[in-house]
Amino acid sequence: MSSTATIAIEENQADLLPRVLPAHRIGSDQEALDIARALAAEFRSGASERDRERRLPWAEIEKFSASGLGGISVPRAFGGAEVSYRTLAEVFRVLCSADPALGQIPQNHFGILGVVAQSADAAQKTRIYADVLAGQRIGNAGPERGTQNILEMKARLLETPNGYRLNGKKFYSTGALFAHWVPVKALDEQGRVVLVFVRRGTPGLTIVDDWSGFGQRTTASGTVLLDNLPVAVENVLPLHRQAEQAGIQGPVSQLIQAAIDAGIAEAAVDDAIHFVRTRSRPWADSGVERASDDPYVIRDIGDLKIRLHAANALLAKAAGLLDQVAAVTIDAEASARASIAVAKAKVLTTEIALHASEKLFELAGSAATLAEHNLDRHWRNARTHTLHDPVRWKLHAIGNYLLNGIAPARHSWN
Incomplete structure (x- = not known):
């Protein structure tokens, strides 16, 4: 990434598309832990400066993806390591002992992979897991401000003469700025909760780096804007079924x-x-x-x-x-x-x-x-x-x- 692009991101002047770098394929729990500890040792040295300067960890999160850690929870049937939850928790604990803001960025990546495991069909799983194993990151656009509670939402997925369209405004979108896929929670025309996978670069998707929290400063947990965004039906997961099972x-x-x-x-x-x-x-x-x-x-x-x-x-x-x-x-x-x-x-x-x-x-x-x-x-x-x-x-x-x-x-x- 050029220095000009980096400055643009840090000054909130652009919503740039993240690169896709070749990712290592982790094969075991022990390998995942070894890699997490090695990355933590590297990330620890610059954590204080990143926090002080509110410098977004683009290089570090790309190293995380290239290491293969983003794919460790993908099921073995789809080519992943399918590590234990003990290992997953330890990976996060180790990374966050070095830099908790950097460590928090992939939390929704793994949370959404859990949703995929429970709610996606076979074709959706095949496509999403393949992207993750290739080094792509999943973000988040679920919570909203100005609602009665965290579960209420105003974002809507509607069917129009020109196909499905998504509209809404999200906040606390940890990981979205760094992501290749941004899953968006919305209500369909029947009032049911759905999860819409939106590819970065889709017209109508804008991610704003406006997170101003006094802690976890470099998570970029800001705003996601959805303006009449076109949606392919194969990218919609019936999230409402998750509460039923x-x-x-x-x-x-x-x-x-x-x-x-x-x-x-x-x-x-x-x-x-x-x-x-x-x-x-x-x-x-x-x-x-x-x-x-x-x-x-x-x-x-x-x-x-x-x-x-x-x-x-x-x-x-x-x-x-x-x-x-x-x-x-x-x-x-x-x-x-x-x-x-x-x-x-x-x-x-x-x-x-x-x-x-x-x-x-x-x-x-x-x-x-x-x-x-x-x-x-x-x-x-x-x-x-x-x-x-x-x-x-x-x-x-x-x-x-x-x-x-x-x-x-x-x-x-x-």
């Missing part, structure tokens, strides 16, 4: 969200330890030579690590349950158990991400607040991303299930 698309989506928060938490804890060891001064009354010998600091670092390990353990346990459920016929009870298991993990990953990113400053001291360190990005990222799914409703879902036997509602946020 038991599945784990929602729990898988939430598992990824929890893994992102776990990655943020790990980065905050690691930076707290590093700063205390290398820069912090001991308190005058402590009687010790180094901040790392302060008994209260030692105690709090131990507490952070325990909370982090507990969150990661529940994350891995929830992913393991998803692997078990996915291996058999999924009924309503199995779907509910999956949702509750992931909700438990989501509670702890939310709490440790927020707690660790705030506690960092108490332990590291005033010097840690200097802008040159940019350590506030951990709290900004944690606070922004954990708002995606209110943890108070996770606690409600868990309690209502355990106390009253009521299963959580079936959608992408459960």
Whole structure:
């Protein structure tokens, strides 16, 4: 990509089409983990600068796609590695410990692949999976602003004398700017929810880089405009059927969200330890030579690590349950158990991400607040991303299930 094109993107002057680079074909869970760890080590070094400058990670996301990680959940029958949910969660946790904004960009890519597995027909699966394995990315255009809640939408897919046309306005469209396919949630003429796959470059599709959140700054989670956009019927998935059948698309989506928060938490804890060891001064009354010998600091670092390990353990346990459920016929009870298991993990990953990113400053001291360190990005990222799914409703879902036997509602946020 030329420097002129890069400037155009960063100044919101153009909706440029992403390149398609040759993608490696990953063959196993271990290979996926090895590649994720190698990329994380590379991405970590520039994460703070990208956040500070709000520099979109085009080169990094292209490396992610070229590595083959985008295709790891494609079923083996279609040529993919079909890695376990344990591996998928660990890939996101590892990447997000390096750069959670970059790590969040493909969250909808994998979430939509879960929708494809449940709602697409054989021809649609063949086409979409082939594109993904070739290195193409899937974005998102689901949520809208100005509606009563996250499930309500105004976007419409209508049949006209000139074929199907799509109109609407979306926001929080994480990944859309970097995507080759932009799936759009809309209502058809019968008021049913459908998912429309829109190819980048289609006339009437405009993606605006207007995300101004104080955290997750480089996710480009902004606006998607749909103006009388032509739609081929083979690119429409009947999303409304998903609510009518038991599945784990929602729990898988939430598992990824929890893994992102776990990655943020790990980065905050690691930076707290590093700063205390290398820069912090001991308190005058402590009687010790180094901040790392302060008994209260030692105690709090131990507490952070325990909370982090507990969150990661529940994350891995929830992913393991998803692997078990996915291996058999999924009924309503199995779907509910999956949702509750992931909700438990989501509670702890939310709490440790927020707690660790705030506690960092108490332990590291005033010097840690200097802008040159940019350590506030951990709290900004944690606070922004954990708002995606209110943890108070996770606690409600868990309690209502355990106390009253009521299963959580079936959608992408459960």
